Amino acid sequence: xxxxxxxxxxxxxxxxxxxxxxxxxxxxxxxxxxxxxxxxxxxxxxxxxxxxxxxxxxxxxxxxxxxxxxxxxxxxxxxxxxxxxxxxxxxxxxxxxxxxxxxxxxxxxxxxxxxxxxxxxxxxxxxxxxxxxxxxxxxxxxxxxxxxxxxxxxxxxxxxxxxxxxxxxxxxxxxxxxxxxxxxxxxxxxxxxxxxxxxxxxxxxxxxxxxxxxxxxxxxxxxxxxxxxxxxxxxxxxxxxxxxxxxxxxxxxxxxxxxxxxxxxxxxxxxxxxxxxxxxxxxxxxxxxxxxxxxxxxxxxxxxxxxxxxxxxxxxxxxxxxxxxxxxxxxxxxxxxxxxxxxxxxxxxxxxxxxxxxxxxxxxxxxxxxxxxxxxxxxxxxxxxxxxxxxxxxxxxxxxxxxxxxxxxxxxxxxxxxxxxxxxxxxxxxxxxxxxxxxxxxxxxxxxxxxxxxxxxxxxxxxxxxxxxxxxxxxxxxxxxxxxxxxxxxxxxxxxxxxxxxxxxxxxxxxxxxxxxxxxxxxxxxxxxxxxxxxxxxxxxxxxxxxxxxxxxxxxxxxxxxxxxxxxxxxxxxxxxxxxxxxxxxxxxxxxxxxx
Numbered sequence: 001x002x003x004x005x006x007x008x009x010x011x012x013x014x015x016x017x018x019x020x021x022x023x024x025x026x027x028x029x030x031x032x033x034x035x036x037x038x039x040x041x042x043x044x045x046x047x048x049x050x051x052x053x054x055x056x057x058x059x060x061x062x063x064x065x066x067x068x069x070x071x072x073x074x075x076x077x078x079x080x081x082x083x084x085x086x087x088x089x090x091x092x093x094x095x096x097x098x099x100x101x102x103x104x105x106x107x108x109x110x111x112x113x114x115x116x117x118x119x120x121x122x123x124x125x126x127x128x129x130x131x132x133x134x135x136x137x138x139x140x141x142x143x144x145x146x147x148x149x150x151x152x153x154x155x156x157x158x159x160x161x162x163x164x165x166x167x168x169x170x171x172x173x174x175x176x177x178x179x180x181x182x183x184x185x186x187x188x189x190x191x192x193x194x195x196x197x198x199x200x201x202x203x204x205x206x207x208x209x210x211x212x213x214x215x216x217x218x219x220x221x222x223x224x225x226x227x228x229x230x231x232x233x234x235x236x237x238x239x240x241x242x243x244x245x246x247x248x249x250x251x252x253x254x255x256x257x258x259x260x261x262x263x264x265x266x267x268x269x270x271x272x273x274x275x276x277x278x279x280x281x282x283x284x285x286x287x288x289x290x291x292x293x294x295x296x297x298x299x300x301x302x303x304x305x306x307x308x309x310x311x312x313x314x315x316x317x318x319x320x321x322x323x324x325x326x327x328x329x330x331x332x333x334x335x336x337x338x339x340x341x342x343x344x345x346x347x348x349x350x351x352x353x354x355x356x357x358x359x360x361x362x363x364x365x366x367x368x369x370x371x372x373x374x375x376x377x378x379x380x381x382x383x384x385x386x387x388x389x390x391x392x393x394x395x396x397x398x399x400x401x402x403x404x405x406x407x408x409x410x411x412x413x414x415x416x417x418x419x420x421x422x423x424x425x426x427x428x429x430x431x432x433x434x435x436x437x438x439x440x441x442x443x444x445x446x447x448x449x450x451x452x453x454x455x456x457x458x459x460x461x462x463x464x465x466x467x468x469x470x471x472x473x474x475x476x477x478x479x480x481x482x483x484x485x486x487x488x489x490x491x492x493x494x495x496x497x498x499x500x501x502x503x504x505x506x507x508x509x510x511x512x513x514x515x516x517x518x519x520x521x522x523x524x525x526x527x528x529x530x531x532x533x534x535x536x537x538x539x540x541x542x543x544x545x546x547x548x549x550x551x552x553x554x555x556x557x558x559x560x561x562x563x564x565x566x567x568x569x570x571x572x573x574x575x576x577x578x579x580x581x582x583x584x585x586x587x588x589x590x591x592x593x594x595x596x
Contacts, residue, residue, distance in 0.1 A: 002317040002423075004054035004119045006046030007309060009555060010355060011111045011362075012039060017541045018534055019362040024107050027373040038108055041093075045112045048088060049119035052081050057120040060260030061426050065201070067252045072200040072262045078123060082156075082203040090116070091127055091156030095134060099150040105373070110365040113299060114358070117306035121430050122260035126159055126198045128299045132292035133160025133210050136227070140280040140288045148235055149208055159204045162292050163193040163211040163230075163266065171443055173286060174221040178213035178268065180228055180276060188273025189213055189230055189247075192265065195437070199264030200232075200249035206241060207232040210292065211268070211276060212285050219283065227285035228276035230268065246274040257429030294388075296438045297395040298364070303434050304398030305357045311402075311409035311427040312350040318413055318422075319343055337412075345569075346412050350405045352566040355538075356531030357398045363534060364390045385460045389452045390530070396444035396520075397527025399434035406431045445519035448526070454508035454515070458501045465501070468494050468533045474540055482564045483539065489567035489574075490536050493529035496578035500525060503582045514585035521584065525577040532571040539563035 015021040015038065025033040060075040085091065094109035095101025116124040134153050137146055152158040169175035178191025189211060193199070200207070209230040218224030234242040246269055253263040268274040280288055319338040327335045337343045364387055371384035406428040410417035417424040435441045453461055472494060475487035500522055508515050542559035545551050 002314045004050050004057075004310060005313065006042070006049060006115045006118075008042055008046055009552075010358065011042060011114075013538070013541075013555075013559075014359050014362045015107065015111065018359050018537055019107055019366040021107060021366075024105050024366055024369050027105070027369060028375060029103060029373055030105050030369075032103075033105065033108065041104075041108060042111055042115075044088075045090070045115050048084070048090070049115040052084055053116060053119035053123055056081060056123065056260075058423055058426065060120065060122055061257075061430075062259075064259035065252060065262040067200075067249065067262070070200075070248050070250075071202070072249060072252060072264070073202055074262070075260045078260065079203055081123065082126070085127070086156035091130065092154050094131075095150075095154045096138070099146070099154045101154045105369040107362065107365045107369050110302065110362055114302050114306045114309075114361075117303045118310045120260075121303060121307065122258045124303075125258065125261045126201070126203060127156070128296060129162055129197055130156065130158075130160040131299065132162055132295045133208060135295045136210060136279065136288055136291045137229075139291050140227075141229075142279075145229060145277060145279065148239070149229065149231075152206070153208060157204055158206040158208055159198060159201075161196055161199045161207055161209045162289070162296065163196055163199070163209050164289065165195045166192060167194055171440065173212065173225065176212050176214065176225055178211065180213040180215050180226060180278075181273065182215065183273070183275075187213075187215070187228060187276045187278060188269060189228060189276040190269030190273055192250075192267055194265050195253070196264045196266050197261060197437075199262070199266045200252070201262050205233075206235075209247065209266070210279070210289070212289060213276070215282055222286045224283055225285040225289075226282045227279045227288045229279060230274050230276040234275060246271050256432055257426065258433060293438060294391055297444070298361075298368075298391050300434055300438045301357075301361055301391070301394035301396075301398040304395075304400075304402035304431070305354065305361055307427050307431045307434070308350065308354040308357060308398075308402040308405040311406040311424070311431075312347070312354055314422075314424055314427070315350060315409040315412040316347055318424075319347060322413075343412060346408050348562070348565045349569060350408055352535070352562050352570060353401050353405055353531070355562060356535050356566055356570070357394075357401060357527075359534035359538060360390070360527070360531050361394050361398065364394055382463075385456075386464065389448065389460045389464070392439075392444035392448045392452065393523060393526045393530060395438065396435070396441045396448075396523045397531075399431070400441055400524065401527070402431045402434060403428065441520055441523065445523040446516055448523055449504050449508070449515055449519045453501065453504055458505040461497070461501045464530070465494060465498050468497075468529070471533055471536050471540070475536060478540060478543060480543070482560050483543065486536050486539055486563055486567045489571040490529075490532050493525075493532050493571050493574035496525060496574040497529050500578050500581045511585075513589060517585035517588040518581040521577050521580040525574055525581065528570055528577070529574055532566060532574075535563040535566045535571075 056077045063075040066073045092101040093104045097103045180187040211228045211230045212225050214224050236242045248267050250265040250267050322337045323334050367383040367387040371380050374380050410424050413424045416422050475483050504515050539560045542556035545556045
């Protein structure tokens with residue numbers, strides 16, 4: 001297995017040239033942020049991830065977390081690594097100073113999160129769930145709940161979990177049966193929750209569960225769900241930990257991947273009932289839970305970026321050292337396989353897709369910062385709409401792509417890639433869950449075409465198309481064959497998106513099943529074209545820097561070449577996806593059930 005090296009140069013390029021870190025640093029609350037500070041944070045994070053987290057990735061996968069009589073032990077080294085993670089302040093980067101956070105923008109936290117996920121995905125899932133729980137409490141928790149729980153959660157000495165799923169209630173949360181019975185100032189929670197990531201572990205002294213449950217008089221369906229805080233250990237008035245709450249881990253799952261991350265079955269209320277505290281108002285739990293879900297979905301999208309980058313690094317290192325077959329250009333000696341055209345094609349596919357995913361995710365993170373911090377209400381609303389529309393794309397497209405990239409990584413290795421000892425197979429096994437949890441790709445796509453597009457008549461999508469056309473116009477003014485090829489592919493991609501959006505908006509009210517039959521291909525189309533938009537922007541910046549003879553010319557030339565590859569090999573898929581979106585429903589819905 002190759003060592004992990006954080007791709008700092010590409011991260012810094014995207015932050016400065018595409019996501020606009022200097023603009024974000026000018027927002028209220030970001031006065032202490034500077035490019036130099038961000039570079040220092042990234043460098044230190046890269047060291048921590050390479051030296052502390054990455055060495056535990058394969059060993060943690062082999063050992064896995066262990067359950068014994070209700071307790072869960074994480075793999076060797078995880079407890080010590082988590083202690084260093086907390087002591088380094090990495091958990092607190094993006095949260096408010098009033099609760100012990102560092103108040104840094106989402107855009108700064110995003111590459112740090114990517115590094116952690118690339119170095120050790122299983123480890124990174126623990127803070128991911130804590131981040132989501134913190135977001136929900138910040139926006140909907142009472143002052144008393146915030147005071148009790150947030151300082152320890154922001155610090156990281158207490159972790160969070162998200163409890164939605166039950167045996168009969170997977171993606172359809174209207175079927176949730178867990179009960180919350182009022183008892184004075186709190187509630188008593190009864191029920192079973194499954195697939196709870198880090199629902200039990202030995203990394204932190206307390207686990208703060210956010211639990212969906214129904215009160216006795218709640219209406220049926222999703223309108224009757226409330227959200228509760230249920231701590232593993234009750235918290236005394238002075239902030240110290242009290243007795244164990246009535247919540248226990250019945251087992252953990254045996255999974256295809258992310259073996260070091262414990263996925264728990266939790267039982268609430270086997271005895272007197274687990275004490276829980278209502279967040280916000282009764283019957284608004286699903287609304288509040290979506291705060292966590294949005295944060296988690298963006299984080300899972302970053303997992304797609306991170307696993308793609310790690311798989312690419314591994315495949316690249318192997319291709320440079322593996323000597324086999326003669327050079328097709330002549331010569332009798334065997335050469336490293338990186339000189340073979342098809343291996344080059346595979347590596348370029350991995351590299352180009354990873355860079356496109358990273359660029360789009362960081363641009364969305366910047367939009368989230370502007371939506372949260374900018375003093376101009378209209379600008380906040382505009383960027384919030386953009387972020388809301390793009391989060392399902394970042395989640396769905398990045399995770400679907402990372403499965404492909406990780407699979408290509410195995411192909412580069414050949415037979416040894418299928419052997420666990422090389423480490424290449426782990427990335428594919430770990431990647432496979434990313435398209436499922438926090439909402440499957442179909443759920444992301446349904447959200448995109450329904451809530452984010454049809455409901456508003458495609459207004460935000462049309463604004464994105466306008467922005468992409470601006471870049472197309474800039475490409476028309478640029479010189480060179482590469483820029484012409486990038487422009488042609490981007491123009492065709494924009495046309496494909498525009499025609500698809502028009503069809504979705506016009507068809508949704510009259511033929512909703514046909515729209516949803518093509519929703520996943522449309523999500524892929526949006527990801528590919530929006531990724532191509534960012535790659536085109538990168539190529540334009542690189543050409544400008546080369547003309548001015550600024551910086552690393554080899555790096556900038558590689559940016560242009562990678563964008564050209566993306567245009568020729570990835571963006572070229574857009575017209576075909578448009579046809580699938582607009583015409584493909586007939587074949588999806590035609591057969592009767594008994595014909596399958």
